[in-house]
Amino acid sequence: MPGPTRAGRFDIADIVRGHRAELESVQRLTRSQKRALTDIAQCRTEVLGGHLDQCVRCGYEHPSYNSCRNRHCPKCQALAQEQWVSARRARMLDVRHFHVVFTLPAELRPLAAFAPRAVYDALFHAAQRTLLEMGQRRFQGTLGATLVLHTWTRELSLHPHVHAIVTAGGLSNDGTSWKPAPKRYLFPVEAMGLVFRAKMLQALNKAYGAHAFRGFEDFDDPEGFTRLMQRAARPSWNVYAKAPFAEGKHVLAYLGRYTHRVGIANSRLRDVSPQAVTFRTKGEGTKTLSPVEFLRRLVHHVLPEGFHKIRHVGLYAPAAKERRDEARARLGADPAGPPVPSTWQQRLAELTGRNVAVCPRCGVPLVSVPLARSRDPPTVAA
Numbered sequence: 001m002p003g004p005t006r007a008g009r010f011d012i013a014d015i016v017r018g019h020r021a022e023l024e025s026v027q028r029l030t031r032s033q034k035r036a037l038t039d040i041a042q043c044r045t046e047v048l049g050g051h052l053d054q055c056v057r058c059g060y061e062h063p064s065y066n067s068c069r070n071r072h073c074p075k076c077q078a079l080a081q082e083q084w085v086s087a088r089r090a091r092m093l094d095v096r097h098f099h100v101v102f103t104l105p106a107e108l109r110p111l112a113a114f115a116p117r118a119v120y121d122a123l124f125h126a127a128q129r130t131l132l133e134m135g136q137r138r139f140q141g142t143l144g145a146t147l148v149l150h151t152w153t154r155e156l157s158l159h160p161h162v163h164a165i166v167t168a169g170g171l172s173n174d175g176t177s178w179k180p181a182p183k184r185y186l187f188p189v190e191a192m193g194l195v196f197r198a199k200m201l202q203a204l205n206k207a208y209g210a211h212a213f214r215g216f217e218d219f220d221d222p223e224g225f226t227r228l229m230q231r232a233a234r235p236s237w238n239v240y241a242k243a244p245f246a247e248g249k250h251v252l253a254y255l256g257r258y259t260h261r262v263g264i265a266n267s268r269l270r271d272v273s274p275q276a277v278t279f280r281t282k283g284e285g286t287k288t289l290s291p292v293e294f295l296r297r298l299v300h301h302v303l304p305e306g307f308h309k310i311r312h313v314g315l316y317a318p319a320a321k322e323r324r325d326e327a328r329a330r331l332g333a334d335p336a337g338p339p340v341p342s343t344w345q346q347r348l349a350e351l352t353g354r355n356v357a358v359c360p361r362c363g364v365p366l367v368s369v370p371l372a373r374s375r376d377p378p379t380v381a382a
Contacts, residue, residue: 010269012074012298015277016041019291026292033299039068043075049373053366055359063371071309072302074265081260085252091316093144093327096168096244097251098186102127102196103161103240107232111216112160117304118212120149120160122203127162128313130196134187135314139179141170142323144315146255152263154281156297163258165251168244171315171327178330185241192239200237201229259310263301
């Protein structure tokens with residue numbers, strides 16, 4: 001039965017274990033959704049095995065179970081986020097950056113729910129082409145951007161949007177100068193909205209021509225796709241831009257909060273019973289759902305298998321190292337060295353201040369003994 005876990009907190013894993021079967025009786029799940037629910041339910045339990053930390057001096061013992069490492073698991077993102085931020089330091093330029101958000105209109109959300117891979121690929125394509133092409137027009141050069149897909153609201157409703165962290169300027173096409181953006185804005189937001197809309201509708205037309213939406217009920221009518229595109233083109237397309245950050249290190253700290261965020265964390269759960277799940281929304285607001293509806297909304301945000309939710313373009317593209325080095329030279333900065341590797345224990349100590357390698361009672365190094373998985377076969381045949 002779902003209920004409070006250690007320290008009186010609630011855990012999404014309990015809701016999964018208690019109500020997954022009921023969810024699957026009313027909704028067909030994709031393989032990715034099934035995998036995510038299984039991993040969330042098993043994360044940091046004896047099912048995945050782990051190790052027993054022992055102190056040879058005072059006899060202290062503490063079991064530590066393995067993480068599932070699923071990107072949709074609310075328990076597995078803090079260390080992954082820190083590792084990602086550390087690796088990004090070698091690529092980030094120490095210049096001002098803008099935070100730009102591209103939002104999919106409400107008219108296209110049912111299509112996104114039906115064909116998430118095609119629609120989210122189109123969303124990424126439209127956002128990055130908007131930035132790169134407008135950068136070429138304004139700077140006659142290449143900017144750098146990291147884009148991250150989010151699909152949820154605070155109430156777990158479907159609301160696909162892309163967060164983009166964008167350099168406030170670009171490297172000239174001939175590589176001889178850095179062209180800075182105006183202090184207060186990157187591009188006019190109205191112009192970005194118009195370009196974004198055109199790019200998105202063009203990308204959806206291409207996906208439709210490739211039969212990516214085959215089986216979508218609204219398109220059984222031969223005019224259905226055309227009507228949807230006309231309906232989606234009418235409203236203004238929201239593109240939001242925040243004031244720029246002053247330094248690259250602040251950008252990394254801010255971006256890290258977005259890259260590995262999941263739809264909901266355990267800390268937002270306020271009450272869980274067999275009949276209802278109550279969680280915090282915005283501010284002190286709350287939302288109460290049945291456990292099955294809670295899980296139904298949760299799996300809506302499980303991305304297709306192999307889909308990349310973080311993408312880097314322009315100067316931040318993986319293949320753009322030479323151009324990034326040119327940009328650093330024009331900015332008067334030293335070339336970035338490789339990221340400094342660290343263990344998960346070191347990253348945890350940086351995050352929490354707790355050194356898990358030593359005994360919390362007497363301070364001597366702990367000895368780790370492997371724990372078998374509960375699902376492992378017996379070591380001796382019966």
